[in-house]
Amino acid sequence: MTVSPETSPEASPETSPGTPAAASPGAPAAAPDTDASARRLAYLTVGVPTLGFAGAVVFAFTYGFTAVDIGLLVGMYLLTSLGVEGGFHRFFSHLSFAAKPGVTAFWGIAGSMAAQGPVVFWVATHRQHHAFTDRDGDPHSPRPREDGRRFPRARGLWHGHVGWLFTVRRQNWSKYVPDLMKNRLVMKINEYYFVWVLLGLALPALLGWALTGGTARGAAGGLLWGGLARIFLLDHVTWSVNSIGHTLGNRPHRTRDNSRNVASLAAFSVGGSWHNNHHAKPALAHNRHTFWQIDIAGGFIRLLDVLGLVHNVRYPQRARPE
Template identity: 85%
Template sequence: MTISPESPGAAASGAPRTSRPAAAPQAAGGDTDASARRLAYLTVGVPTAGFAGAVVFAYHYGFTGVDLGLLIGMYLLTSLGVEGGFHRFFSHLSFAAKPGVTAFWGIAGSMAAQGPVVFWVATHRQHHAFTDRDGDPHSPRPMQDGRKYPRLRGLWHGHVGWLFTVRRQNWSRYVPDLMKNRLVMKINEYYFVWVLAGLALPALLGWALTGGSLRGAAGGLLWGGLARIFLLDHVTWSVNSIGHTLGSRPHRTRDNSRNVATLAPFSVGGSWHNNHHAQPALAHNRHTFWQIDIAGGFIRLLDVLGLVTNVRYPKRARSEQHSK
């Protein structure tokens, strides 16, 4: 099955035509989902310990060019999987892709270990439906509950705290298109396999690139695997927290979304967050020539190669493309 902007879930994609739900979703039973909480501890705790372990490992055994190459290579692969795949493709349907490319986006995004594709997309679509209002799962709004430091605690909630307070709810209402796609649901089912593959791949490459040494395998696992997950996590979460707190607002949106230029290279373009909220269905976040949008450039390359179709470009870019 091809995923495209015309798929059944387009109404939930965050495109300008999207209608907002009338009320914030209610938690079934009012309790935090225990399985989601356990997954949150794994998501936050294991990469944090792994990053610390990588630093200690480098102190004792050095930091080699192979370590650096695996860190950069795996970071680029999985950051594109998150921003280009989970975000622009699955969440906003900003272009169409056949099964092979769909699988690439789903697996690369899953290797980032930020949650299964259905959870990630449902949470993000809910964020767009209730941005910076009740119902937004990770708005960094100040917590007005009478306790100290409401702004700081709100920022922490928007960054990572929300993962520990995710409530059981009917996420399927936000992802009917994905629920009907057997390929996507199969990728979702094998989420932990892809996470483990994202750890095994740099370890195997580290072993092979260093002539079969255990030191190379350990360096690949720590830097290309766990440390890479830790760094990408905090970049992605910073778009949620800092991207709704600090930065420029060239577009007057209904929310508090902001562009954070310093994060652009590390978020592969995801931190042009005000641009994105102004036109969420576009495959590009770059609105001016100097704005770095690596994910948008990669999608354009796939379009040129004929691997994706129906790409939603900004109007100016679209008119220039037709004029060629």
């Protein structure tokens, strides 16, 4: 979903995010009504992958669910989930490590192919979430909707999961992402967001076609499973961290918010569902606080560090590489 920044300051040549401006301690100023174009795009963002997932299920019943379909679903899911959790979240939002232009572009493009919004919107929303977690100003807190209507808890959970996308208000997103706004590479990636979304659909379709000897069935299976169904599944895992991760689960760290660890989602979220861990220490590149916690994104960042592709990685003290 695109929400264009209201300002476009002159870009500078840096190729890695800088330090974000501190968010205001009070609730954000009142914003105008929901942006109509953003609302329409939200319907597309939610509706198209949902229809695509349904189409993939029907396709599988009709033509089978092949090893190529499974491979493209898993491969594209892993790529884009790392782009979201490792890139949009830990790299761009929290500056948990630094990278040179090529790796920065990888994180930005892989995250954009998840179709959860351009990098500027995603990061601005997430930084606002941390500034006002579970309080007025948090864009997707699942707090009960105490407005006199029925089922306040269920409606709050729905809002935190996906409903918030339909109530987006046009705001000065740039105040949350001044570092990104000054970065020419990041802003170019942001500008071509829809190109990356289409790439995320075309790539599995082309691979499906090639891996099945140039068959239309292979291309269709790749588009449906590696493209649309993959977006649908990753969307709901990411949104579940917003909703379930502030409603159910354990709280080993007594943070000021209601963040919780959701162990059952750890593998699917590539480590993002250790949400209470993250809110306790948001600057770290790892969400794993004990040896048994699965954090695929943290492990991938560590591998890139060992290979010299990222640097200045913020590890828990006990997890520093040799």
